[in-house]
Every structure is written in structure tokens, then in C-alpha cells.
Amino acid sequence: MLKKLLFLIIILIGKTELNAQFVYHKDYNFNKVGSLIPTILQASDYGFNTGRWLASCINMEKLFITIAPRAYVDLCRPQNIKNMLKENPNITKSMFHKPASEVSQEELQKIHSQKYIDELFTDPRIIANICEMGFLPTLSFPPFSYNMDFFRKAALRPILLATQGTLDAVDIALNNRNMGKFGWAINLGGGFHHAKVGGKEGEDYSKWGNCAVSDEGLATLKALSEYNINKVLIVDLDAHQGNGNAWILGNNEKVAIFDMYNKEATGNYPPDQNEAAQLIKYCYPLTRYTEDEAYLRLLKEKLENAVEQERPDLIIYNAGTDPLEDDPEGLLNISAQGIIERDEYVFNLAKKIGAAIVMAPSGGYQRCTAAVIAKSLHNLVNKKIIS
Numbered sequence: 543m544l545k546k547l548l549f550l551i552i553i554l555i556g557k558t559e560l561n562a563q564f565v566y567h568k569d570y571n572f573n574k575v576g577s578l579i580p581t582i583l584q585a586s587d588y589g590f591n592t593g594r595w596l597a598s599c600i601n602m603e604k605l606f607i608t609i610a611p612r613a614y615v616d617l618c619r620p621q622n623i624k625n626m627l628k629e630n631p632n633i634t635k636s637m638f639h640k641p642a643s644e645v646s647q648e649e650l651q652k653i654h655s656q657k658y659i660d661e662l663f664t665d666p667r668i669i670a671n672i673c674e675m676g677f678l679p680t681l682s683f684p685p686f687s688y689n690m691d692f693f694r695k696a697a698l699r700p701i702l703l704a705t706q707g708t709l710d711a712v713d714i715a716l717n718n719r720n721m722g723k724f725g726w727a728i729n730l731g732g733g734f735h736h737a738k739v740g741g742k743e744g745e746d747y748s749k750w751g752n753c754a755v756s757d758e759g760l761a762t763l764k765a766l767s768e769y770n771i772n773k774v775l776i777v778d779l780d781a782h783q784g785n786g787n788a789w790i791l792g793n794n795e796k797v798a799i800f801d802m803y804n805k806e807a808t809g810n811y812p813p814d815q816n817e818a819a820q821l822i823k824y825c826y827p828l829t830r831y832t833e834d835e836a837y838l839r840l841l842k843e844k845l846e847n848a849v850e851q852e853r854p855d856l857i858i859y860n861a862g863t864d865p866l867e868d869d870p871e872g873l874l875n876i877s878a879q880g881i882i883e884r885d886e887y888v889f890n891l892a893k894k895i896g897a898a899i900v901m902a903p904s905g906g907y908q909r910c911t912a913a914v915i916a917k918s919l920h921n922l923v924n925k926k927i928i929s
Contacts, residue, residue, distance in 0.1 A: 562639030563714055563727045563928070564919075565707040566624050570731040572617035573696040577686065579675065580617065587614050590870070604831075607870045608808070619912045620704075620730040623903070626916035632923050639727075641710050644702035645755065649709070653759050653790055658740025662698070662754060666690045671747040672754045673697050698754065704731030705757035708902055712761045715898040716769045716856065725898030726889070726928050728919065732757045733860045733904025735784035736812060749813055751782065751905075758858050759790040761900060766796055771855035775800060775897075777845065777888060780862025780904045781872025782807050783827075785818035787860075792821025798852045800824040800845060804832070808871045824848045830873045834880035837865070842887060849895055857892045857899045861885060863906030863914055871907045878914045885918045889927050 572579075597606035616622065627633050650659050661668045666689055670676050675697075678688040711727035719725030734753035762774045776791065776799045778784040783803040791797045805815060805827035812818070819825050826844055828837070863881055864872030876884070885901075892899040903915055922928045 562637055563718075564624070564627065564633070564637050565639045565641065565711050565714070565727060565729040566620055566731070567641050567703045567707065568621065570620035570700050570704050570707070572700060577692070577696060579678070579696075583615055583617075607868075608830075608873065614907050614909055616906075616909070616912055619903070619906075619915075622912035623730050623916050623919075626913065627919060630920050630923060632929070639710060639714065641703055641706040643706060644699060645706040645709065645757075645760070649760060650755060652763055653739060653756050654737075655739050655741030661741070663694075664690060666693045668747055669693045669698050669754060672750045673752050674748060676748055700731065701734065701754045704729065704902075705734070705755045705760065708732040708757040708761045708900065709764055711900040711902075712765050712769075712856070715900050716765060716771070719855075719896075719898040720769075724893050724928070726892070726900075728901045728928075730903065733780070733862065733902035734758070734786070735778060735780060735860050735904060736782070736786040738786050738789050749811075750786075751812065753786060756786055756790055758784075758787055758860060758902065761858060762791055762794075762797055765856050766794075769855075772796065773798065773852050773854045774856045774858060775848065775852050775854035776858045776860065778803070778860040778862075779841070779865070779884060779888075780860050781864035781869065781874050782811055782862070782905060783815045783818060783822075784860060785812040785814055788818040788821040792818075798823045798848065798854070800826075800848045802826045802828060802837075802841060802844075804828045804830060804865070804872060804874050806830045807873050811871075828874065831875045833875045834877055834883075837874070837876055838880060838883060838887070841884060845888070845891065849891055849897075853895065854897050857888070857897050859888055859892075859899055859901040860904045861888075861901050861915075862904035863911045864904075866906065866908060866911070866914060869907055871905065878910070878917065881914055882918045882921050886921060886925070886927065889922055893927065 597603045666679050670678050707729040711729045714727040715725040734757050736751040736753035737756040774797050778801040781804045784801055799822045801822045806829055865874040865876040867875045
């Protein structure tokens with residue numbers, strides 16, 4: 543009797559897990575307790591918006607954004623997306639999966655150097671520089687302390703949890719695919735496509751763009767090692783090139799990278815994009831202020847060709863929303879409807895060829911970003927592309 547009961551519990555847990563396809567943890571969100579950061583960000587945002595408004599009065603708004611970029615950082619974007627998803631009657635509580643823990647250091651060793659891992663967990667300057675807050679460790683004074691304990695809780699824990707979330711999403715998507723379903727999972731955090739191996743002497747971590755751990759790299763290796771699949775296609779539609787993914791995975795014959803990005807994004811970031819481009823099989827650099835028609839036409843033509851050539855078993859989709867018009871970092875001109883159509887196309891293409899798909903939201907630096915992501919996911923659910 544006890545064996546039957548345990549067997550039934552295992553079956554029920556398995557069903558619940560497979561039904562949970564939105565991946566989220568409350569600690570994905572930045573921890574603001576005991577921090578000056580929200581105040582600093584709000585003051586900076588107010589100054590930028592004021593300057594932008596003044597520039598628009600003299601028809602110089604685009605020039606202002608280009609020379610004085612200020613990215614709005616939504617410290618609670620994952621939570622905001624989840625709250626908006628819960629408004630959809632077709633999305634139930636059982637569809638949300640919570641990562642049980644942070645990604646382990648043993649897992650991180652599959653990509654990152656031990657030297658880098660040790661520094662990441664002990665030196666607050668490393669994570670501070672990665673998160674573009676390198677000045678904070680020098681501002682420690684009562685009642686504010688920007689030591690490793692602060693950064694561990696405020697910034698590193700969200701990144702490590704979101705990385706485990708991307709790994710869990712691979713399990714969910716590929717398990718469902720193995721059961722003959724359309725395998726999909728959407729992590730409401732993650733998409734850290736600038737992270738590299740790390741640990742080089744004098745490495746400039748301020749150029750890592752808020753990406754401390756290669757979640758998509760680890761997810762790709764997990765899919766290839768633990769599931770019987772032949773090919774992973776990384777589809778990167780963030781406004782910035784996924785240079786980290788290129789350096790980590792570009793030479794893996796079981797991985798192909800498709801990357802459409804603005805080579806003229808703010809600061810022409812990332813700085814090593816020309817070198818990294820040599821490792822990207824399907825590389826399509828754009829120019830500033832590309833609009834919907836040209837963007838979607840290029841995507842539909844080139845991605846379909848890449849899919850036909852690679853026939854991937856799994857698509858890892860880096861779905862950045864910084865291509866949105868008015869984003870001061872992406873400097874593209876894609877409408878919210880263009881983002882929704884983009885995501886719909888990628889998911890439909892995965893479904894058409896029988897590939898599983900794992901999505902991470904990656905970049906996006908405006909107040910409207912969470913709402914646009916949520917609207918796009920609502921669209922996928924309402925059209926029964928995902929269900």
C-alpha cells in the first residue's frame with residue numbers, strides 16, 4: 543500500500559512539474575533593503591528624462607539619447623511580468639515553477655574558471671562592476687554597507703537563481719517534448735548572454751553588461767549532455783550581440799548561434815563584437831533605428847533558413863526587449879506590436895519543426911518593458927501557440 547502511495551505521489555509531482563512552464567522565483571528581483579541604489583537610479587532617471595524632454599523641444603531628442611544614454615532599470619521586472627500574467631484566466635498557478643535553489647558552484651565550473659568563481663563569491667568589486675555599480679563599495683557608511691553580504695543578497699542571488707531557472711526550463715521543455723507535446727518553458731529572469739569564462743588577469747568586468755553567469759551556455763550544455771538531442775540553436779534577438787555565448791559556444795559543433803543585433807547600439811556595445819562575430823554562424827548586424835518592416839522581414843527570411851539547415855531539437859531564445867523604440871541602450875525602432883509579432887514568429891517556427899523552446903527575457907531598459915513582455919506572452923497563450 544505504501545509503495546502504491548509513493549508511486550502515485552511521484553506521478554502527481556511529475557505531472558505538476560511538466561505543467562509548470564513559466565519559471566519564476568520571488569528573489570529574481572533586486573533586493574532594495576538597506577540600499578541607496580533605488581534613490582540613485584530614480585535621480586538619474588529623472589535627470590535623463592528631463593534632459594530628453596528639453597532636447598525634444600528643439601528636435602534633438604535622438605541626438606540626446608545617443609550621446610547621453612540613461613537606461614531605466616526595473617528592479618522588479620520578473621515580479622511585474624508575473625503579476626500581469628496572473629491577470630490572464632488561461633494562465634493558472636500550476637503553470638508557474640519555482641527553482642528550488644541557486645545554481646551550484648559545481649555547475650558553474652562547467653563553463654567558468656575556478657579563479658572567477660572564487661572572486662565572484664568573495665570580492666564585492668567583481669559583482670559590483672558586472673552590475674555597473676562599481677562605485678558602490680567605496681560608498682559604505684552607516685547605515686549603508688556595500689560589502690559582499692549586501693551584493694550577495696541584492697545582486698548575485700537573483701542571478702544565480704535565474705540561472706537555475708533557465709536550467710529548470712530546459713528540463714521542463716525537453717521532458718514535455720519527449721512526451722510528444724510542444725515543449726516550451728519561459729524563464730521570467732535570465733538571458734545573461736554577455737558572461738564569459740572569466741578569471742583572466744586584468745579582465746574588465748564592467749563590460750559584462752549585468753551578466754555574471756552564462757545561464758544560456760550552461761542550459762545548452764545540460765541539454766546536450768542529459769538529453770538525446772543532436773543540435774541546439776541559440777536565437778538571440780536582444781539589441782546587443784551575445785558575445786559571451788559566442789565565445790563559450792561558438793566552436794561547439796552541436797550548437798549554432800543566430801544573432802540579430804544593433805552593431806551601433808549605445809557605445810557600440812559590446813566592445814569585442816567584431817571578434818565575437820567570427821564565432822556566430824548566422825550573424826546579422828543591424829544599424830541604428832531599424833524599424834519593424836525591415837527587422838521582421840530579415841528575421842523571417844534568415845531564421846527560417848537557419849532552422850532548415852540546423853533542424854534543432856532545442857531553441858534557446860534570448861528575447862531581449864531593448865530593440866523597442868525609445869530604448870536608450872538598444873537604439874533600434876521596433877514597436878511593441880513588432881516585439882509581439884517577433885516572439886509569435888519564433889514560437890510558431892519552433893512548434894512547426896517540433897523543436898522545444900526555452901525563452902529568457904534578457905535586456906530591456908524602459909518602464910514599459912515588463913508590460914510589453916507580458917502582452918507578448920498573453921498573445922502566445924490567447925492564440926494557443928503555448929498552452
